[in-house]
Amino acid sequence: MKKVTINSVATYAGVSKKTVSRVLNNEPNVSPATREKVLKVFKELDYTPNPIARGLARNRSFIIGCLYDNPSKSYITRVQSGALEACHKHNYNLLIHPCELRGEALIENIEHLLTTSRLDGMVLTPPFSDSQELIAFLKRKKIHFARVASAIEDKDSISVRSNDEQGAFEITEHLIKLGHTSIAFIKGHPDHSATEQRFSGYQRALTVHNIEFDSELVAEGNFSYHSGADSAKEILDLQPTPSAVFASNDYMAAAVLKLATQRQLQVPKDISIAGFDNAPIARHIWPGLTTIAQPVEEMTRQAVEQLILQISDEQTSVYQATLEAKLITRESTAKHLVDD
Amino acid sequence: MKKVTINSVATYAGVSKKTVSRVLNNEPNVSPATREKVLKVFKELDYTPNPIARGLARNRSFIIGCLYDNPSKSYITRVQSGALEACHKHNYNLLIHPCELRGEALIENIEHLLTTSRLDGMVLTPPFSDSQELIAFLKRKKIHFARVASAIEDKDSISVRSNDEQGAFEITEHLIKLGHTSIAFIKGHPDHSATEQRFSGYQRALTVHNIEFDSELVAEGNFSYHSGADSAKEILDLQPTPSAVFASNDYMAAAVLKLATQRQLQVPKDISIAGFDNAPIARHIWPGLTTIAQPVEEMTRQAVEQLILQISDEQTSVYQATLEAKLITRESTAKHLVDD
DNA sequence: CCACATTCTGACACCGGTGTCATAATGTGG
DNA sequence: CCACATTATGACACCGGTGTCAGAATGTGG
Incomplete structure (x- = not known):
């Protein structure tokens, strides 16, 4: 069985390539009778136009x-x-x-x-x-x-x-307004600009509310769950333990939640946890994560x-x-x- | 600035299109001198071959x-x-x-x-x-x-x-060997053949271990977290509550875990939960989900x-x-x- | 140096469509 | 019925590469 091209269709329908092309692209100036005829041949021959050829001609x-x-x-x-x-x-x-x-x-x-x-x-x-x-x-x-x-x-x-900076500011402020003053922070991947922005929103909220920034409370993550687990360990090992953790995304926040729960800490009674992104996991776990919905x-x-x-x-x-x-x-x- | 095609390269290098094409595709039978010359022109003109044209010619x-x-x-x-x-x-x-x-x-x-x-x-x-x-x-x-x-x-x-049927059989048997006899099951999406297979593995394990199948314990899901949440409610509302739940995938299992935890049930002390797939969420939550790793x-x-x-x-x-x-x-x- | 094999190279058709333009067919008003 | 506008159609070049094949250039052995 030979391949069906625009030429076979044209020959079979008794018209020129160009007319077939016109029908194909719903161009005007084709008589209804001709259009019908060509469309019928399309069906009969089970013709599929070649997107590559079309692409070459149209440069698309x-x-x-x-x-x-x-x-x-x-x-x-x-x-x-x-x-x-x-x-x-x-x-x-x-x-x-x-x-x-x-x-x-x-x-x-x-x-x-x-x-x-x-x-x-x-x-x-x-x-x-x-x-x-x-x-x-x-x-x-x-x-x-x-x-x-x-x-x-x-x-x-x-x-x-x-607006990541503003989002981070708001969620940090949310924690502050709940009475938290010792808020740990987990950074994202250093190659991502969001990392810097979220960190800076966090810092701005502290400043605005007269809470001294403490670099001890900052852990380095990379947006992966795994990195969140490492950071979680660092943070939960601190003495005294911070009363809240804000992770730069929900995966890392979920990792903190998991470790906290494993260690018999009650969330949020013993420690509050916040994330960022509103990823599905934020509502798939218990307790659900407070987070910033990024569109x-x-x-x-x-x-x-x-x-x-x-x-x-x-x-x-x-x-x-x-x-x-x-x-x-x-x-x-x-x-x-x-x-x- | 005109577009750089194989023709411009050929003209500029003083060779034919075909020779340029040979160099492009690392074909043999091109003298080292010519090859060098053409490669230099590639750089000079910043030439990128057009994949569409190539595709048309090669039909790929x-x-x-x-x-x-x-x-x-x-x-x-x-x-x-x-x-x-x-x-x-x-x-x-x-x-x-x-x-x-x-x-x-x-x-x-x-x-x-x-x-x-x-x-x-x-x-x-x-x-x-x-x-x-x-x-x-x-x-x-x-x-x-x-x-x-x-x-x-x-x-x-x-x-x-x-082998989904076998996987489902094994995980059900695992629950049975832990002493569970009242094991609820959450089905997957009816359009997916895995749904039927996993269900059938579950039933086979019951049969093999002389546990009577109880259709009351089966809930209809569709592989989504949301459907898992609905099924979880059904199952946890049963009286008596089953001592184990096997959900056809990890998302639905996670939903069961969430609801159980919300209701103050301790997992696995009060109720065991198993999933299927070994999706990331299976290890992102606490307790981690027992599951079948599907490759x-x-x-x-x-x-x-x-x-x-x-x-x-x-x-x-x-x-x-x-x-x-x-x-x-x-x-x-x-x-x-x-x-x- | 010649006969011959081997390596290079280019002319040209072709892949399967689309764009341009000329011409044929049809419609319209006077 | 003619002059003209409008619609319908096809011939042909072209998009930018690759495949075929013939012929030129070079290498090899006697």
Whole structure:
């Protein structure tokens, strides 16, 4: 059985390639009779147009690439979900490409990706959205891209972020208002700009409420559950034990909760725990985690949507937006009861 | 600035297109001098070959599509991770395509996907790996595909699964050996063949150990945390309360654990809980969940690898494998203490 | 130095569509 | 019924690479 191409359809229907192409793309100026005839042949021959040939002619692949390097799986899932929503709305598809930020191999890796698959645009998620090197490379190669949750400024490229510093400030303030003064903090991955921002929101809240910053209370994490478990151990071993812990994401907060529970500490009676992101795990555990809802899906959705508009030349101005992060209180934080 | 194509490179280097193409693909029979010259021009002009044109000529896209419709996000993450490993090893890329199994729109949806992006092959994850309709469609369209975790037999297509029935049998037997006789069960999504298999393993263990099956103890879930929460309520409201619960996946088990803890039940002292999959959440909560480790990544990795071999014509026989599921005991299950 | 094998190289068709433009068919008003 | 506008259709080049094959350049043995 021979492959069915536009030529076979044309011959079979007794029309030219171009007319078949017109029917294919719902172009005007085709008589109803001809259109019917061609459509019938489509069915008869079970014809599927070749997207590659079409892509070559139009210089489009209708594929967006999503770049990530993130220890938090749920973050990636949410990113994908937002990106897919925008892609499918505009008949685009999503290609995923995890890779490592570190090492000079990055540019080489992306270059190889572009040699392998033509991408109409790329979504950069943290930490790539902050990589000046990558941004410069993509500009040089004239690849459209959009940045998600980036801290750096770049007037020329699409960027959608949320206000992490403010979110961290609010959740810290929430703990302070509950009477906590000894609040431990677990940092995120040093390559991610969110890490610095959340830390700085934490510090600002302390300052505003006249609580002295104590570097002893700060542990280094990297957004993974595992790193949270290590930090949790550090923090819970402190004497005196802090009365509250604010972890830079929910995975690490969950790790603190697990260790605390293992050690017979009651949360939140003995110790309050707060996270960040509002990842699914925050409501899958007991007690549920007080956290900051970061609109990951929405950020990505907007970023990809704007990216597609830019690719289609329907948007000339560069979209830049900051979405709000919102405090969600659950059972893991409560009033600090002073020990008798 | 004009676009850099193979023609510009050829002209600039003073050779033919074909010679440039040879250098590009590391083909033999190019004199070292010529090769050097062309490579230098690549750099000078910052040339990136156009993957679409290449794809058209070779009739290849080097893209694999991954189809899924699964309420468990972590399952998808694991699938992707295994698929990506195989793809990158062979210089392929992965395009993800979530869509709904139900409704006649499925075939239309896939047809549209194939019209939009040329895919060299597709990985079908549950519940698609069990869809006869989809399998027939892909065969008709002569699209290569591999099935992951499917229960149905199809001699013509690649399939990698794990032994769910046996896994469910073992974990149920584990509970029985701990002295439990009243073991509740939460079913998975009815569209997934794993649901039936796990249920049947549970029943077989009861039979083998002379425990009467009680349909009162069976709740209907759908693999989502939310459905697990509903089932948990049903089960914990039973009088007398069962002494153990086996949920068809870890998310639902986590939901049971959460509700039990909320109700002041001690796990595993008052009630034992077991899950399935060994999802990350199984070890992120306290007590950790006893579960069956299903090699999701490995299944998908093997499936995609074989798929790529088949696409490349390096493999003519159809690979079919069943991997072992393994019992992992954690803190959520313990000896049943008879109430005094 | 010649006959022959081997290594390089390029001309050209082709992959399967789309864009441009000329021309054929049809419609409309006077 | 004609002049003209409008709609419908097809011829052909083109997108940017790869495959085939012929011919040129070079190497080898006698």
